[in-house]
Amino acid sequence: MKTKKQNADFLHVGRKLLDWYEINGRDLPFRKTSDPYKIWICEIIFQQTRIEQGLNHYRNFIERFPDVQTLANAHTDEVLLYWKGLGYYSRALNLHKAALQIINDFNGVFPSDHNDILQLKGVGKYTAAAISSICFGKKIAAVDGNFYRVLSRVFADDFDVSHSKAFDYFSELALKMMPENEAGHFNEAMMDLGSEICKPKNPVCLYCPLNEDCLAFNLGKIPLFPVKTKKVKPTDLELTYYFVEFKDQFLIKQRKEDFIWKKLYEFPIQIPESFEKFITGQKKILHKLTHKNLTIHIYKVTLSSKKIFDQFSVDEEFSAITFDDSHQKSFPKPLENYLSSRFKGE
Template sequence: MTSKKQNADFLHVGEKLLAWYGLHGRDLPFRQTRDPYKIWICEIIFQQTRIEQGLQHYRNFIARFPNVQTLAAAPTDEVLLYWKGLGYYSRALNLHKAAQQILEQHKGEFPQNYDEILALKGVGKYTAAAISSICFGAHIPAVDGNFYRVLSRVFADGFDISSSSAFGYFSSLALRMMPEGKGGTFNEAMMDLGSAICRPRNPLCIDCPLNKECLAFQTGKVQDYPVKTKKQKVQDFTLSYYFVTADEKFLIRQRGEDDIWKKLYEFPNTTPEELKKYITTENKSLHKLTHRNLTIHIYKVELPETTILTELAQKENFIVSTLAEAAMKSFPKPLENYLNDLGDYF
């Protein structure tokens, strides 16, 4: 820890942040509630979705599943359908399982203890800290990328955020700034400052309430922070699908629990050799996941008779679907795009 940081008044910085938040905090629908269920849903949605993109999805999801009981009782396909457009469908599956977990282990009452919240399926340290601090007053920082970025810059701290000890290090730093009894508000303020002002690129330092205290700003080194030395390698994969169709019907199946796109629907990824003579077109697209680059080939197999389609479905345990029926199911984005394009002339 640098001597300048040792001399910093941590609590003063935290109080300035709260004062700014009181005047400039975002007026968001989930900020008007302390219902842990709704805070949980919003935290999961907005982990990997921008606020402006996810707000209507949040409203729709809460309208259909207003509490733990309705979410736990819903069919998996319906939960996935209401998640459509948000991506990272494993989040929806984990929400569904965690709701059932709350029914079984907590009699339908959302747990109030940090450790019990952390034990829910799909809930990590950040989400557990956010819920327990915002809803139940826990004095725990909800450390995420915003915390890493803001604290690294304010204190010109070169601690490697890709280190396994980064979470604990920045948690202890944030605790020194967090005013007593203001854990939830402090976490919300840090979220807003990190997303609106202290952005990864093109930060609005002139508008920042902490620019007088920010050592990175004062020394002209804002873009040097945070420090991250380890980068996860991106892997390249190629996937092939066969859109097997006849009489405006086609074959689909539901994926299992393994690997990517759990429980989503897809086209067959193989087709009998004797049917390949009916391939009419090939569609190639690129799709990027967090640590994977996918090259996807979709071959359209136009069969001359519907009976061939139905026999193949029975033999290989596929579902025969129409576009209207497929619209009520969730597909990986590249396949959903393919179906949407088909809708114009299929």
């Protein structure tokens, strides 16, 4: 199937989208500002988090870290703590590193050049395009899954969205639709249309402002678009932890940055053979990451000697904390759930 987009009036379609957005655009706090710092934070938060889930996190994060300087000066643990509940913690680590980049490389001023924005840690093509268009008026399409879906359907375009050239291909298509000096609003309109109307499943086509122009809708072929052939098969991974406790304390250590759950806290992953007789329980947890299926075994080790507990803690460089103290640390979700159930007596 080949696209029929050469017959479309691109700007006409783009203008209809903007007219719809002017009336129906979502009232979101970060749309009341053109501050690149705040737009950057919101774009990173909402990359893998739904708007309704992330709004309070966005507000709390901005309240605690209102500018680049504050974020750069913060300790990593606190940044992770304010990210708690959003998942994909590498996003928070990258924000912190990028804030330091802005301080060191741009004298603390958020860069306005598109290529400079792309150099920031954790900032990809989509995020750089969103910031450049919304904050600096650059005519750049912020192509993401919403763009792929809407444009594929409107033009019945079978270009594979998993192809390495998909971003460039759909950027070119979007730019033909984008009215002059409207890049920011156009990108936000496309985001809203993809999120609220042109959904991945069960799109509400009858309420779409582009349904008269949408080839897939008029051909009755909405389910065929977008085309995506390349799928990443998840790998299976098995992990073992030991919840080592003495009275109201247990042991934790911060992870490094060389694998999943970077810089989050975890329980010991091994114990001395002499500890095995103190194992008093076991729990198996199944957890899914983007490309990994995890099977996690957690063994509860209840020690009867503070001397042994303290010695193991010192020898293996663990920290001993209470459950109340643990609220100030960020754990991988399955370990956080284990702690909650453990101290609720489940």
